[in-house]
């Protein structure tokens with residue numbers, strides 16, 4: 422059996438994959454809390470992730486009815502970019518600043534200036550560092566928590582921290598390292614000089630974890646953890662990766678030609694590539710994958726965090742929320758939500774706030790506001806799809822995952838807005854499944870069998886044909902117009918240019 426773990430923003434999921442049956446035999450989930458403030462702070466205690474993992478793990482084991490000793494290997498997927506700083510003893514120094522923390526925007530600007538601006542940064546690293554990446558969190562810590570900063574002995578990402586807790590080793594792999602802002606995505610090496618700009622004493626560059634290949638193990642589960650979880654000795658922990666990299670594996674998006682879209686706390690869009698991409702727009706992050714290749718990616722900071730907030734504001738449960746979506750026509754009777762309640766990464770508006778446009782006495786209702794939240798956040802990915810397509814990445818249909826993909830109404834809205842059919846994998850928890858598949862891959866290498874990842878994806882990833890939604894032409898037309906309105910609002914209210922003639926966005 423293989424265990425897949427996904428530490429997302431809103432919660433931790435655990436699945437148990439039975440390779441003989443080719444299906445999931447146990448699942449567990451435990452939500453996380455979030456520390457936030459009006460200045461854009463978004464943090465979580467890594468201890469909360471471990472506590473959530475333990476609870477989700479026991480739920481999954483109980484549901485599966487197996488003896489935990491049957492588990493051979495574990496693969497961990499984690500929200501990207503978060504900073505977990507450890508002291509010399511391996512203790513967490515302070516709460517982790519997350520991918521969606523925008524308090525660090527000034528520090529990101531300072532780093533970009535120190536690197537000579539966006540173009541030189543892109544030349545140096547293969548990408549432009551954005552607010553949310555790990556580097557600016559280190560500079561923020563230096564400027565705001567100097568005593569804590571001096572204690573730093575290890576700098577890890579969320580999934581690296583999980584691997585450290587499981588194995589005692591501080592390692593990372595290329596996919597998640599890509600989002601740090603001190604990693605070159607073309608040469609696949611750390612850029613220690615960037616850390617030395619933040620800390621000329623070289624304390625940070627000495628705190629970097631070792632890089633391993635995607636198929637290599639992070640280590641073996643420590644004895645005390647094995648006994649705590651009831652595991653047998655010698656359980657392998659694979660390299661793991663960022664949740665988008667693992668979502669790519671869990672949707673079979675490991676060779677060029679497919680596009681995955683995730684409607685999670687963040688909105689993401691990505692496509693596997695076998696060589697580095699030079700993006701025509703800096704909104705496309707040309708990250709490495711956790712499979713040995715690359716995974717150019719678009720990320721928006723506003724998706725189910727916004728729809729959940731709306732749902733909670735009106736105290737709707739999820740079925741009621743979805744019924745309301747179905748009751749309102751495409752375009753929400755003129756109500757348009759510019760969804761930047763959490764700032765935004767794509768387009769690059771880290772300090773932006775949201776706006777409600779076109780509000781009137783007819784559309785001032787909770788169902789209209791719910792539909793406008795779904796439409797506004799999904800328009801962000803429509804914007805992202807333009808950028809992805811401008812870089813030559815496209816596919817005939819989109820593989821849809823994340824919490825929002827469970828909604829029939831949201832799937833139809835997505836198909837209409839993207840004017841592309843959407844379909845969901847049979848196993849919806851794609852990032853956790855990606856973890857379990859990568860664990861099986863690593864285990865096979867460990868045993869000297871070297872089963873290809875392609876074979877494993879063919880074995881375990883299937884599309885649920887019932888989930889397929891074709892674009893509806895009247896919806897497509899409505900959303901074509903709404904996208905124009907969204908772009909005009911970006912131009913007028915947020916100073917983002919959109920060249921309609923070339924159909925190209927200039928951020």
Ligand SMILES: Nc1ncnc2c1ncn2[C@@H]1O[C@H](COP(=O)(O)OP(=O)(O)O)[C@@H](O)[C@H]1O
Nearest residue numbers: 429430431432685686725729823824825827828
């Ligand atoms: N059936 C559904 N319809 C609409 N939204 C849903 C549905 N199920 C889950 N969600 C939304 O998805 C969110 C969780 O998304 P998920 O991808 O699990 O987040 P993350 O991985 O970032 O923690 C929930 O908070 C909820 O808002």
Ligand SMILES: O=C(CO)[C@@H](O)[C@H](O)COP(=O)(O)O
Nearest residue numbers: 430500501520685686687720
């Ligand atoms: O920052 C990014 C991608 O660059 C986000 O996609 C995070 O990785 C968070 O993921 P979810 O919690 O939404 O799955």
